[in-house]
Amino acid sequence: MNEDENVVDPSHPRYQSLMIRKKIADAGAKGMLADSAMIAHGRGEAFDYLLGEQTIQSAQDATREVAARLVRARKPILSLNGNAIALAGAEFLTVASQLNCPIEINIFYRTPERMGALLGNLKMLNTKLGLDVEILGGVPDARIPGLEGPRGACQSNGIFEADTILVPLEDGDRCEALTAMGKEVLVIDLNPLSRSSRKGTVTVVDEVTRVASNLIQMIPQKPSVTEWNNDQALLAALNHISSTITNKFQ
């Protein structure tokens, strides 16, 4: 990325989106991401654009439900991939600290270099924020049943034993496999049609940095768990996208 690309003009109508994009580009330059992470981010940008780059009401409700279920959990965990760490690593450390739970780094294209860069980044942020969150994922010793190869690797004292798991930007296969283990799977995904969105127990259709900030506000309120109709929440997001499409074309 050359300098030209790094300049973001605060008067640009999509300034927030461009600043978020810059975080991904910077993390890529630090070796924290697979190339496909950039493409995945672009897909997310398109859906956020269709949502109007805002937290819609159904996403606000879903975030509250996620906060409630994380607070209620016996053994919650945050499963973070490269993009989630690049975009909201500090915020998720704060969430983990509020819940007194660990974070497990769980990346789709696992290489020792990328794992090392992500572990190093979270540990640096942990120190910087004066937190003491346990960071797992470096020494996987268990497997998620039904997933082949390194994608199924996890830690027994982390994802494997957790009863409730927050998965921002998760791959569809892994989301299904975690659900099949009987866990409560709390998804953050901008595409309301993705398999992760459809398979999650609760799905927040919203941009991950906005969700992480909202969770930080909501968790201390200890909201109550409700009977959650996830399909209804996804339909609300789809309806919002449909109306955005119509409204933008004026």
Add this chain to the structure above:
Amino acid sequence: MNEDENVVDPSHPRYQSLMIRKKIADAGAKGMLADSAMIAHGRGEAFDYLLGEQTIQSAQDATREVAARLVRARKPILSLNGNAIALAGAEFLTVASQLNCPIEINIFYRTPERMGALLGNLKMLNTKLGLDVEILGGVPDARIPGLEGPRGACQSNGIFEADTILVPLEDGDRCEALTAMGKEVLVIDLNPLSRSSRKGTVTVVDEVTRVASNLIQMIPQKPSVTEWNNDQALLAALNHISSTITNKFQ
């Protein structure tokens, strides 16, 4: 990109999309693309997903109109950026050869290295295909009025003097500036709401490799120019996306 990422399973339901993505990743590794190119590709993927990864009827009609206007033009040109070259460089060389017109490389984030990689790639393909298409863009000597910095650079015997210009995946500002020069601007863009899509004379809402292949079929048929209602074509694409959203959520 590690090996794991490069394996594409032909039985995958989104095999074509993954193969297209691989072209972008490979071109990135060759230094042909800015980092933001990956993100832009991801945005396109999301819209193609919403179109059903197919050429819809209104896009087929728009492609025929583009072919007609390129054939009619006194001085047509294809303006290609990094993603267009990475995805369909060979196909666009064939189109330029059919029209007996030049290609001008015109990239948003211009560096000598990236320009060199793109020029080298097109020249290699020119030779490989046994074609003799003139490739411009290496020595800009004119400016597109209203654009600052390297983004406005072009060649006087190329984009500057052309009456009809094909711009796949073009930036909104540049599309507007070209239209303001009085040119016929033929856009290929997967987002029917983008400024490029809205400002183009004719907009094809379709994936660039599919459009390039369709143009190769249509240009020899020398179709006739019609009175083109671009808003109507964009609305058809938006309606298709809306119905895809509803149908996918069954």
